Amino acid sequence: xxxxxxxxxxxxxxxxxxxxxxxxxxxxxxxxxxxxxxxxxxxxxxxxxxxxxxxxxxxxxxxxxxxxxxxxxxxxxxxxxxxxxxxxxxxxxxxxxxxxxxxxxxxxxxxxxxxxxxxxxxxxxxxxxxxxxxxxxxxxxxxxxxxxxxxxxxxxxxxxxxxxxxxxxxxxxxxxxxxxxxxxxxxxxxxxxxxxxxxxxxxxxxxxxxxxxxxxxxxxxxxxxxxx
Numbered sequence: 001x002x003x004x005x006x007x008x009x010x011x012x013x014x015x016x017x018x019x020x021x022x023x024x025x026x027x028x029x030x031x032x033x034x035x036x037x038x039x040x041x042x043x044x045x046x047x048x049x050x051x052x053x054x055x056x057x058x059x060x061x062x063x064x065x066x067x068x069x070x071x072x073x074x075x076x077x078x079x080x081x082x083x084x085x086x087x088x089x090x091x092x093x094x095x096x097x098x099x100x101x102x103x104x105x106x107x108x109x110x111x112x113x114x115x116x117x118x119x120x121x122x123x124x125x126x127x128x129x130x131x132x133x134x135x136x137x138x139x140x141x142x143x144x145x146x147x148x149x150x151x152x153x154x155x156x157x158x159x160x161x162x163x164x165x166x167x168x169x170x171x172x173x174x175x176x177x178x179x180x181x182x183x184x185x186x187x188x189x190x191x192x193x194x195x196x197x198x199x200x201x202x203x204x205x206x207x208x209x210x211x212x213x214x215x216x217x218x219x220x221x222x223x224x225x226x227x228x
Contacts, residue, residue: 001084003079008083016226021077022094025098026098038213046221054076055143056144067151070155089114091224093118093119098119117169118184120172123156167223167224170187172198172199173198
């Protein structure tokens with residue numbers, strides 16, 4: 001698809017509403033980030049769409065030559081949804097950094113979100129991110145998406161909670177970073193209607209436990225009204 005002078009590769013399957021929009025982890029093309037065993041059970045219930053963010057390859061344009069934050073990423077997602085002509089509200093979900101993209105979009109447009117799903121998305125401490133960047137010397141210029149992690153983490157850390165009243169599902173892995181589930185519990189504050197599920201497996205749960213993760217999302221969808 002093309003919009004605002006950009007080309008974005010995407011893939012949609014299934015039919016129904018509310019549509020589920022899936023965000024891949026950082027620097028990963030969304031069209032290849034989700035196995036069929038994960039997509040299929042959800043597509044039996046509603047439409048599922050994925051896309052390749054700017055700079056992640058797979059047919060999408062390169063990002064602008066400047067540091068980008070959550071506002072930039074959420075703006076492109078908004079353009080994708082408009083180009084697809086999908087009616088809001090949407091179920092916005094993502095894995096790892098893609099979960100943070102989902103959170104950023106929900107913060108920017110809470111009225112367009114039917115539910116939010118975070119799979120292994122961490123709450124980053126801005127001071128720790130600044131120390132990491134200083135030690136590694138890794139700035140936005142070296143990031144394929146031109147994403148600037150320090151101001152972005154500061155921006156997301158400052159979100160006032162809650163950001164909405166839509167259902168929020170936090171899915172955490174048992175075998176990821178130590179304290180991962182505890183860290184991710186921070187996002188329970190996103191909505192008064194939040195819950196966390198811990199599933200056996202590593203960080204890439206959508207590959208290691210696709211049926212289990214998909215089943216949680218299908219259960220979430222069952223409680224949502226159909227978008228006419």
